[in-house]
Amino acid sequence: MKNQIIEVKISDIKIGNRHRKDMGDVESLAESINETELLQPIGITPDNELIFGERRLRAYRDVMKLETIPVRIIDESSILHCQFTENTMRKDFTPSELVSIIEAMASFSHGGDRKSDQTRNSSVETLTLPEAARRVGWSKDTFNRAKAVRDAGIPELVDAMDSNKLSISAASELSKCEPDEQKSVLKKGAKHAKWYANRIRKQNNDVSTPEYETPQWLFNHLDQEFHFTLDAAALPANAKCDNFFTPKTDGLQQSWAGQTTWCNPPFGKHEIGDWVKKAYEESRNGATTVMILPSGYKDYRWWKDFCVNGEVRFLHDYIRFPRCGEKTTAYIDVTVVIFGPDIVPGSAGPPIIKANVEANSQDSAEDARHPTNLCAC
Secondary structure, three states: OOOOEEEEEHHHOEOOOOOOOOOOOHHHHHHHHHHHOOOOOEEEOOOOEEEEOHHHHHHHHHHOOOOEEEEEEOOHHHHHOOOOOHHHHHHHOOHHHHHHHHHHHHOOOEEOOHHHOOOOOOOEEOOOHHHHHHHOOOOHHHHHHHHHHHHHOOHHHHHHHHOOOOOHHHHHHHOOOOHHHHHHHHHOOHHHHHHHHHHHHHHHHOOOOOOEOOOHHHHHHHHHHHOOOEEOOOOOOOOOOOOEOOOOOOHHHOOOOOOEEEEOOOOOOOOHHHHHHHHHHHHOOOOEEEEEEEHHHOOOHHHHHHHHHOEEEEEOOOEEEEEOOOOOEEEEOEEEEEEOOOOOOOOEOOOEOHHHHHHHHHHHHHHHHOOOOOOOO
């Protein structure tokens, strides 16, 4: 495959419909090519259809005004018939290029694979994307992550992945951010970008959706004090109150007026702020709301805007959240925040220690079984 590099007229190359719409700074790319020469040829099929390298092609054609460009002929049938090893593929092509090659392989119909007649007997073989990914030594998840970077990442992010400054996994986390945020993160260097990607991953792993149920001991402890009448974010299977809102009925769009509300909101960074704002606004209308929030989010704007107006109660140790209907659990460091008309803004309530709560519950149960007879003579 390395030897199949030739000069081809740019006018003969068929670009077709491409995933990437933002070509980035093509002029800067052209300057770089002029200084260092084109280090990686573009890829085309034997029929001159572009597989990867559109930015390089545009730099050659639109900025440098050249008529030909070095290309590498990508023969899908050779890859499909395993004539190139996985290591060779990963060495010769960047991750974004492999994504395009895998897609081309999946859309390529050809005669059955002679090396796998026992598993494929049809006269025409069409691979699925996971099957095509495996031909180049990738898993389905690796392909999906790299594809997300190619499709949603700014050119600088794609380049960082392709040059191995960022792993495919880290780059895929950053591709979830808005373009301006991606650019801001990458300007601070690869080390900062890796840290930022890990931060995003940790937040996503710590997501508390309605499927992650509030620990019963914690709810019971707070319910003894507040006597909740509404669970604002729940599922029918794990609602803590008879009156509750589900994702379908959407507690953010409902009134909490006149209620004493329990709220274990989704912890995703793009939505949790809306729930905190809702609780604060409802408190200004007379409602009391008790929430559990990730302790690691105290630097977020919504915490500084709203939580400073509530009462904070810290919990000792990470809290175990069971997933509804499954054995899966998540251990999360959370803080209780209380909004209400009688709450002193910025106040701190007593810390919540599970061992103490359980001990008090046992004492209460023991007292109930053996009440003291004050009338005994």
